[in-house]
Amino acid sequence: MWSYEKKLQYPVKVSTCNPTLAKYLTEQYGGADGELAAALRYLNQRYTIPEKVVGLLTDIGTEEFAHLEMIATMIYKLTKDATPQQLRDAGLGEHFVAHDSALFYNNAAGVPFTTSYIQAKGDPIADLYEDIAAEEKARATYQWIIDMSDDPDLNDSLRFLRQREIIHSQRFREAVEILKEERDRKKIF
């Protein structure tokens, strides 16, 4: 089970009215390498992975939901006061006609989320390597969003999230090292 703390993992402040950024941020909301995909991937893979790394997948999968909540807050703040005209100018007209300014699990191009974005091969090495790749892809996506954004406060939160991807990648790499380790074998050199 989970317990919920009613606060964000890191503060989200948006200083400019720029609904176009909301469109870009949906890539991390319902995109292939987004936070939803990450959370579902890790929390699902953890059942069929050696016990030593189950806790890691639980911890990181849970943190991804905290990141998802930050992204949702950013998108909400950027669109909640936008008029239909402003949303249309931001390329969100198609989103508006289906959802008003409600959030939805799309990628930045409007493609709805699908579980084919994630994998569970049942092979610990294959799954952890996928997880490492997912973290690097999410890190790169944050970089490209920062490159497109000139909102310093928003970029501050995005830099925090990018740093977390680096740490997660490190921990998954360490998980691979733990599973590679030959512990009970007599080593003769």
Next chain:
Amino acid sequence: MKSNPETFTKVKSYVPFHGPCDPCPPIGRKYYSTPPNLYLGFQPPNLPQFSPAEALKSGTLWAFFYDFYENPYKKRAGKGNG
């Protein structure tokens, strides 16, 4: 795979080929991140830590892993080739 912070850079770059018939002006240099975790392997004990306030701000407790990101193309914006 262990190495000191001084022995690697966190950003690499290369110049992609630009042919005489390419329609756009050359982008010049392309940049990519190579964050510190790529160089460490398993985290060794007793790495230096940030203070709690710094750690909450930066997103990591461990100074070694901290990697500030800035748009590498920002400097050239408005110069007509970026």
